[in-house]
Amino acid sequence: MSLWWDRHPALRRGPWREAAFGGSRVRSERTAAVLGIALGACFTVCFLTGLASHLIQHPPGWFSWPPRPAGLYRVTQGLHVATGIVSVPLLLAKLWAVYPKLWEWPPVTGVAHAVERASLVPLVGGGLFMVFTGSINIARWYDPLGFFFTAGHYWVAWVTMGALVVHVGAKAAITRRALSPGAGGEPDHAGGRRDPGAGGLSRRGFIAVVGATSGLLTVATVGQTVRPLRKLSVLAPRRPDIGIQGVPVNRSSAAAGVTEPALDPAYRLAVTGAVARPLSLSRADLEAMDQHEAVLPIACVEGWSASGRWRGVPVRDLLAAAGAAEGAQVVVESLELRGRYRTSVLDPGHAYDRDTLLALDLNGEPLHLEHGYPVRLIAPNRPGVLQTKWIARLVVR
Ligand SMILES: Nc1nc2c(c(=O)[nH]1)N[C@H]1C(S)=C(S)[C@@H](COP(=O)(O)O)O[C@H]1N2
Ligand SMILES: [Mo]
DSSP, X not given: OOOGGGGOGGGOOGGGSTXXXXXXXXXXXXXXHHHHHHHXXXXXXXXXXXXXXXXXXXXXXXXXXXSOSTTHHHHHHHHHHHHHHHHHHHHHHHHHHHGGGGGOSSSOOSHHHHHHHHTHHHHHHHHHHHHHHHHHHHXXXXXXXXXXXXXXXXXXXHHHHHHHHHHHHHHHHHHHHHHSTTGGGOGGGGSSOOOGGGTTOOHHHHHHHHHHHHHHHHHHHHTTTSGGGGGGOTTOSOOTTOSGGGSOOSSOHHHHTOHHHHHOTTOOEEEEESBSSOEEEOHHHHHTSOOEEEXXXXXXXXXXXXXXXXXXXXXXXXXXXXXXXXXXXXEEEESOSSSTTSEEEEOHHHHTOTTOEEEEEETTEEOOGGGTTTOEEEOXXXXXXXXXXXXXXXXXX
């Protein structure tokens, strides 16, 4: 196919001119392929763990998330945030490596090529959007967003992954060629040969720098959920060991507007809905019931997790006392009147787990107001957003 610009070679100017970028060997197909595979793997793990988190928070009828293993969500969400963070240096390096190809000549050779190039807009735009929104979310800086973070982050993820599938399909042959031994006179087997076009950095050196940066960034942040590494986590927005009663606080009682009702001596926990005997219990009534202890994490969607030793009344004991039908679903409602996370739903799997507690104590002390006094929910394998604080009511369905 002969296109219009093929007949006008004078159009090939500026960045489009031959060897405009000096033909750097660091910017080889092999560099692009290695970074592409690393980035593709991170995006895929990040997407799947993000999808899991979305389904757990907004479960459709066919989906159910088990209460065991108790720490699984901590792992999936830790992976989500870690792969998202490591995508930042990988994405920047990849864009740097392939940037000259933006001025490929001819710009388009046919329909397939046009589709492949057009798919770069959602791929690059979506990728940048995902790491940007994810980064400001874990830094809890929501202000620059004119939309609800979760919805934007979720839908753009689908667009980005769709574009990634197109891109991988289109580049599979090139990638295989670039990675085959002895590909295209590439200097990697010559071992550290210098590339004058890139200020003395060899391609292997470049990949090593990107790899080391990615590793350091991971070590400097992953301690927000991997406790033994917490002291190294100088870049983590949260440290799991810093906070009231040894656990970070996410939403304060003042922000939630619950200080007064939570400290009111007339406070009563209601157990209502589809029950034979509705209950109304003071904190002292709850303290008088059989207490159960469980070590469980608050595993926040923002990627930090902190374990606590919780003590309180198993939800299933309250359901039994109220005469709820077996297999009940329970809506947990907070004293908080507004706010996205003022309620959560316990599916039967979680509601009847022995470690699902209405916690009264944390780490050996009465629960602090900021952690949900007088009563908060804590359940195994559940995102932090669903561990409702300052509970007013359990409504059985
Ligand atoms: N009522 C209420 N409960 C809530 C929230 C909230 O905004 N309102 N935030 C949730 C979120 S996002 C997290 S991570 C945990 C944090 O619990 P903590 O402050 O005790 O660590 O509480 C959850 N419970
Ligand atoms: Mo959270």
